[in-house]
Amino acid sequence: MYGWTGKFLRVDLTKSRITIEGTDEGIARDFIGARGMGVKYLYDEIDPKVDPLSPDNKLLMVTGPLTGTGAPAGNRYMVVTKSPLTGAIANSSAAGSFATTLKYAGYDMVIFEGKSKKPVYLWIDDDKVELRDAQHLWGKTTRETENAVIGETAPEAKVVCIGPAGERLVLFACIINDLERAAGRSGVGAVMGSKNLKAIAVRGTKGIKVANRVGFYNAMVDCYKALDIEYVRHFHELGTPSVLEDFVVPLGALPTRNYQAGAFEDWRKISGGVQGDTISVRKRMGVACPGCPVACGRLSKVTTPDFAGIGAGPEYETTGLFGSNCGVNNLDAIAKANYVCNEMGMDTISAGGTIACAMELYEKGYLPKKDIGRPLNFGDAHALVEMVEKIALREGFGDVLAQGAYRLAEKYGHPELFMGVKKQEFPSYECRALQGMAIGFATQSRGADHIRGEVHDIEMYGCYQWRITRDRKIDKVDPLTWRDKPVLAKEIQDWFCMIDSSGMCNFMFFFALDEDQCRALLETGTGIDLDGYKGFMKTGERIFNQERLFNLKAGLTGKDDTLPKRMLEEPMPDGSAKGMVAHLSEMLPEYYKLRGWGTDGVPTQEKLKELGLSSERSQ
Amino acid sequence: MGKTLVIDIDKCTGCGVCELVCSFQHRDEFNPLKSRIHTTIFWQQEIAIPVVCLQCEDPWCGRVCPAGAITTKIDEVTGARVVTVSEEKCVGCKMCMLACPFSTIVVLDKGYAEKCDLCGGDPECVKFCTRGALKFVEPELGMIAKKKGIAERLLDSYKEVKY
Numbered sequence: 001m002y003g004w005t006g007k008f009l010r011v012d013l014t015k016s017r018i019t020i021e022g023t024d025e026g027i028a029r030d031f032i033g034a035r036g037m038g039v040k041y042l043y044d045e046i047d048p049k050v051d052p053l054s055p056d057n058k059l060l061m062v063t064g065p066l067t068g069t070g071a072p073a074g075n076r077y078m079v080v081t082k083s084p085l086t087g088a089i090a091n092s093s094a095a096g097s098f099a100t101t102l103k104y105a106g107y108d109m110v111i112f113e114g115k116s117k118k119p120v121y122l123w124i125d126d127d128k129v130e131l132r133d134a135q136h137l138w139g140k141t142t143r144e145t146e147n148a149v150i151g152e153t154a155p156e157a158k159v160v161c162i163g164p165a166g167e168r169l170v171l172f173a174c175i176i177n178d179l180e181r182a183a184g185r186s187g188v189g190a191v192m193g194s195k196n197l198k199a200i201a202v203r204g205t206k207g208i209k210v211a212n213r214v215g216f217y218n219a220m221v222d223c224y225k226a227l228d229i230e231y232v233r234h235f236h237e238l239g240t241p242s243v244l245e246d247f248v249v250p251l252g253a254l255p256t257r258n259y260q261a262g263a264f265e266d267w268r269k270i271s272g273g274v275q276g277d278t279i280s281v282r283k284r285m286g287v288a289c290p291g292c293p294v295a296c297g298r299l300s301k302v303t304t305p306d307f308a309g310i311g312a313g314p315e316y317e318t319t320g321l322f323g324s325n326c327g328v329n330n331l332d333a334i335a336k337a338n339y340v341c342n343e344m345g346m347d348t349i350s351a352g353g354t355i356a357c358a359m360e361l362y363e364k365g366y367l368p369k370k371d372i373g374r375p376l377n378f379g380d381a382h383a384l385v386e387m388v389e390k391i392a393l394r395e396g397f398g399d400v401l402a403q404g405a406y407r408l409a410e411k412y413g414h415p416e417l418f419m420g421v422k423k424q425e426f427p428s429y430e431c432r433a434l435q436g437m438a439i440g441f442a443t444q445s446r447g448a449d450h451i452r453g454e455v456h457d458i459e460m461y462g463c464y465q466w467r468i469t470r471d472r473k474i475d476k477v478d479p480l481t482w483r484d485k486p487v488l489a490k491e492i493q494d495w496f497c498m499i500d501s502s503g504m505c506n507f508m509f510f511f512a513l514d515e516d517q518c519r520a521l522l523e524t525g526t527g528i529d530l531d532g533y534k535g536f537m538k539t540g541e542r543i544f545n546q547e548r549l550f551n552l553k554a555g556l557t558g559k560d561d562t563l564p565k566r567m568l569e570e571p572m573p574d575g576s577a578k579g580m581v582a583h584l585s586e587m588l589p590e591y592y593k594l595r596g597w598g599t600d601g602v603p604t605q606e607k608l609k610e611l612g613l614s615s616e617r618s619q
Numbered sequence: 620m621g622k623t624l625v626i627d628i629d630k631c632t633g634c635g636v637c638e639l640v641c642s643f644q645h646r647d648e649f650n651p652l653k654s655r656i657h658t659t660i661f662w663q664q665e666i667a668i669p670v671v672c673l674q675c676e677d678p679w680c681g682r683v684c685p686a687g688a689i690t691t692k693i694d695e696v697t698g699a700r701v702v703t704v705s706e707e708k709c710v711g712c713k714m715c716m717l718a719c720p721f722s723t724i725v726v727l728d729k730g731y732a733e734k735c736d737l738c739g740g741d742p743e744c745v746k747f748c749t750r751g752a753l754k755f756v757e758p759e760l761g762m763i764a765k766k767k768g769i770a771e772r773l774l775d776s777y778k779e780v781k782y
Contacts, residue, residue: 069649070639070747104650179662207642207650217643220747228749236632236750282665288634290651293749295632299665310663 002211003065003526004028005106009129011122013195014055014114018122018129023108029528030612032501033064033108035091036543038080039550041111042089048554052084052187053169053194055115061102061160061200064503068103068208069216071521072223072513073292073505075100082554083186084194085171085350085404086422086447089550090186093451094160095289095505096178101158104204112195121161121199123153126206134198139164141343142176145199153201161199162189163345165392169193170402172350172425176342180297180312181289184347186424186446211527219520226512227293235511237284239296240316242272247460248320251479252575253433255325255426257378258356259419259566262430263575266329270319275300279335281310294507300335307336307385314338314348317450320428321352326359327378337388344392350404353425355387357405357417366412372397416565422447422556431567433577434459435482439489439587442561445547451506453496455488467515467533468492482583486591494540498522501543542611545595545603549615558601561588621698624735624742624753625761626669629768631752633660633667637744644743645733653727655735656744669752671744672723672735678702680715680724680732688732689715694740697755704732 001023010019023037031040038060050056059081066074077099083090102110105126119134132152137145142163149159159177166173166189173189174182183189210216235242244267248254252262268274276284279300288295301310307330314322314335322334341348355376361367362376369375373396376383390398400408405425409418420426424447431438436455441448450456457463459479464470468491469477477484495515499506502522509518519536523529530536551560562568567582592599596607608615638654646653656671674691681689681702688708692701704724709731715724716732724734735742737755745755754761 070636070643072636100651104652205650205652207646207648207653209648213647220640224747224749232749285629285665286632287660287662287665287667288632290634291636291639292632292634293636293747295634295750299662 001025001028001526002209003069004033004108005103005208007107008109008111009107009124010111010113011131012114013112013116013120013197016116016131018131028065030539031543031546032498032522032539033067034062034076034078034093034501034503035080036497036501036539036546037109038062038078038091039089039543039546042080042082043546043550045111046082048082048550050082052082052087052191055195057082057191059112059188059191059195059197060109062109063099063103064501065526066521067503068100069210069525070220070291071502071504071525072220072227072508073289073294074503075290075292076503076505077102078500079175079183079188081188081191083188083446084169084190085187086424087554088422088447088556089445089547090188091446091452091500092174092183092185092188093500094175094177094181094183095292096158096181097290098158098160098177098202099503100290101202101204103208104206105202106204106206110200112197115194116196119196119198121149121197121201124200124202125154126204137198138167142345143179143343146179149199149201154203157201157203159199159201161345162192163343163392165344165346166190166193168392168394168402170346170391170394171404172347172354173345174347176345180342182342182347185349185449189345210525212524215524216521219517219524223508223513223517223521224293226517227508229512232294232511236286236295238272238276239286239298240272241275241314241319243316244319245271245273248429250576251433251460252572252577253430253460255320255428255430257327258325258360258417259426259430260360261574262433262572262577264324267324269329270323270331270334272316274331275314275319279331289505292505294511296507302332302335304332306382307332309336309339311339311342313342317428318348318352321349321356322384325352325356325428326384328381328384329379330381333381333385336385340385340388340392346388346392349427350425351388351391353419354391354401354405354408355384357408357419358387358401360417361409361412361414366414371400419564419566420448421563422560424448429456430572430577431563431582432572432580433575434479435583435587436477436479436485436488438482438563438567438582438584439485439591440493442563442584442588443489443591444493445544445551452500453493455485455492457492457510458488461510463510465512465514466495466509468495480577480580482587486587487594489591490594491537493544494537497540497543498536538611542613545608545611545613548603549613552602561601621693621700621757622755623674623699623758623761624671624737624745624755625758625765626671627752627754627765627768628666628668630750631658631667631669632750633658636747637669637753640743640747644738655723655733670721670723672702673721674700674702674737676700679718679720683714683718685712685714686710694737697740699737699740701737702734703736704734706731
């Protein structure tokens, strides 16, 4: 096989048994890799009804065929498992050198199953693979763990690991690699913790070959040329936080005080420009993930005694969730909460969403001070950092917050104050101000989410270079209209299934690249024929429907494709989207129809047949 | 004067695309460990530094080579100096690996010494270095661009003090 290595590792943690298996060529062709291949293998191998934190769940770390190649930012892997936060499919992706090195060691993926009796880590040194004792690493932060594991294995080793939050099964614990890169969402770190798996280290010395050398090289040149633009340089200098002032604030879509508003009066204090000029270590200069022409990552340093620290980020989402959404205008505190999350191994989005939910419950008098042990008002920077630290260790009230906002709001009798979908907290976008996000949030497989294919890439970020808009001659999309959104939502979701399965970072497509460039890299890289643009999009649709089948088998229904009452009924009080609600009920039936799903949100037999899928599991 | 590879460390993000295209060009595969250029990222300082053969005026690898396999050639088109290994003459003794202070010449699985050959006058790594950390230019021009960058930073601090 080209692009793919053709092999994967299966690690039975219960029996401490490691086997090497061949990657199924049919699955690779039909599901590509990473997100697609992951859900297919998981669907075939587990009963989607399993308890996500039981040994019966499996944890898949899957690369794509372009991971480790010269495709721009072809450096991603996807963690696929059943989520303990949502009970639905989890697919959390991270960039960095772990994914590329796993390919160089000769593996497309690693499947972890069962549960180890004691903490262990996996050491993959090309063909030599072994489980090692990790009892001495248990309790260590992600940074300590990574450094210790590199010390015990090899200086060239690349490491992914969990921190104390994953060990304590915080429902939104993440998996960290390259010190600060996170497979962030849906609690994949808790699944790893439930298996007593602390880390994986890998060293790889082999190369990746592509099918069509000249074709691949030409596709690379084409992509690199397209990415050599002023906006990429701007993003390189300021990173993701700059979207706050460039895009989100003008549209009134900045979540504020648990989504009670879409405009934050102090946004200037937390903007990307301010971050670049203040806490950024090298002003307006970042470091890159492997093979990335953008380099959006930046290191920051805070010296204020209460919040002192150093680390990557904060990224835009983190800034929005810990900042405006908690009413906090103190950039140092936001950065500190971010450092703690990275070191403890926790998703900053869900952590911020959960704390904001607690703040609203507290201010409205539904959550007594004695339960928290301190006041918890919006805007309290010290409370924010203290709560983040407590969640990671499940200390005091942190034990309640560690269950996420959905369970918190239920516990205190006000489920309507949970801001998210399918029990997963919203990212930092207000969907009353972005109607396309409303349908996207409601229908995305892994719950509320912003990077698995969302309409805001068009309505907010203006990705009009995509064929989805180009072929329809669309060059302007109003974020406040809804009739035009279902078809865009469906198409973008399918399109992102391809990006997320290729092994490339979606930022490349966000900036400049389109479907044809992605297809050219995939086809010349692997040698498979995706059957034109239509076949390419059909493969994406197959992947999306496979995820839907997993969710339906897990017990989710069309009723879970919904939004909080606040989005549906409370008009936006301020900003550019003042007076708007999310028009979900007008969009959802049309969306189901376009998907070929029944009114209950279940794919019809004809649609499944067309995609070559079966609602029966094959094993 | 002929062109040479000029490195601006201030602009290097450590993305390593140079390693990927180098191994693709010379090995037909993507493999950073087989690349003739290598970038190291120092995370805590947020600095990345590429290391590649600098085509010495008086190359130590050539001086120690007992087979006389390493010679300096001048590229006809670009005028670039290229310290070149003759695959036929090289006996794979690895003396050059011992002698090179930059560790940019190495005998791997092919049995003869491999090093940067500037891709015959049109280096692939430079083509893909979108941040401009690697340039293939006359050294005078390369260094004047770098000096301009330093002057721009001085301008900022000068303005702060003076105005």
